[in-house]
Amino acid sequence: MDTAPLATRHCQPRKGKEHALDKDAIAALLPQLPGWALSADGDALVKDFRFEDFHRTLGFINAVGFMANREDHHPDLEAGYGHCRLRWSTHDVGGLSLNDFICAARVEALLDR
Amino acid sequence: MDTAPLATRHCQPRKGKEHALDKDAIAALLPQLPGWALSADGDALVKDFRFEDFHRTLGFINAVGFMANREDHHPDLEAGYGHCRLRWSTHDVGGLSLNDFICAARVEALLDR
Amino acid sequence: MDTAPLATRHCQPRKGKEHALDKDAIAALLPQLPGWALSADGDALVKDFRFEDFHRTLGFINAVGFMANREDHHPDLEAGYGHCRLRWSTHDVGGLSLNDFICAARVEALLDR
């Protein structure tokens, strides 16, 4: 099993139920992602981010977007003047895959100071 | 009353209930905005937009964001890989003001060809 | 001849020397674009823009970029913390075409208040 930090890993194509993470795997990975939580249905990782103004919110969306395009794994997002909520899920496995944890960790790395 | 096309007008500070548009005013303006609808509670203008990929969705969000910053009136948005839902409302009047119609018309102008 | 305002027109494919504007045509159009000038070699329209900070400079670049992608005509740009220099030229005609004037006018429209 790969034990490199999540934020240094890259997404891989993961399709089919066999790539869905089970409860134990999710419980083991989630503590590595401060502030991230499971959605009510357990199918997604979500976190709210706050920013000083709309310029900074857009800047964050763009930085996340660049990473998402490079990883070819894309979040859903909700945003307004000074906030953005990200939601990572893997449609092709019908729930959470390792890709979602990698991308959430990469988002944290964008904000690391 | 100003009869210039909505997309050529600019937002003004509008605070307080007296700037809230009533049902008749809303009904008169809405036909100028193809595809826009009232939210279920009647307090917001909403429209879904579709794009070919995440690059184009981000490009749209940025173009809307630049306009919103210049007008100092900001939407809520929900977005994913190839779509973006915009929602304009005026918190300071507790519903819809003319600013929301101006911004919706300016969004249409961004996509005018 | 089309006399609609430049900012309401759209770029068209223009390839070949016959689409290059001559000196008289350029001299007639340039007054419609305040602050824009010919490059030293006469082959491009250029203008410098100033902004308060890097957030606003990036916002401008994105708004111009969205328009450029929609018009399928792209500028060269130089930018730093609080400034951006745009340069429009039409490689396929070896100089200036009407597309460059349309895009410059559309940039002005982005900043119209």
Add this chain to the structure above:
Amino acid sequence: MDTAPLATRHCQPRKGKEHALDKDAIAALLPQLPGWALSADGDALVKDFRFEDFHRTLGFINAVGFMANREDHHPDLEAGYGHCRLRWSTHDVGGLSLNDFICAARVEALLDR
């Protein structure tokens, strides 16, 4: 001396000639930045990047811009349809400081796969 990888470090305020890197320090750091070179006058780090289209070029500019805003150290850039040239220099030291190497390394990290 801090030996952590450049891309994991953060910019610090560095003002005054004493923060300017000398030739030996520059020669020691430059091999950590593949593809980066000194400008002709030796005062800046420069590199050209190529992209498939303008969407991707803008995405890169935004990702660099987000990092630059967070580090409060900003590049000059030149860009066109499928390319972007970045230039890092530290005005406050009149040449290169460690901040320029940190930011160049952080740009590389954005593109790390």
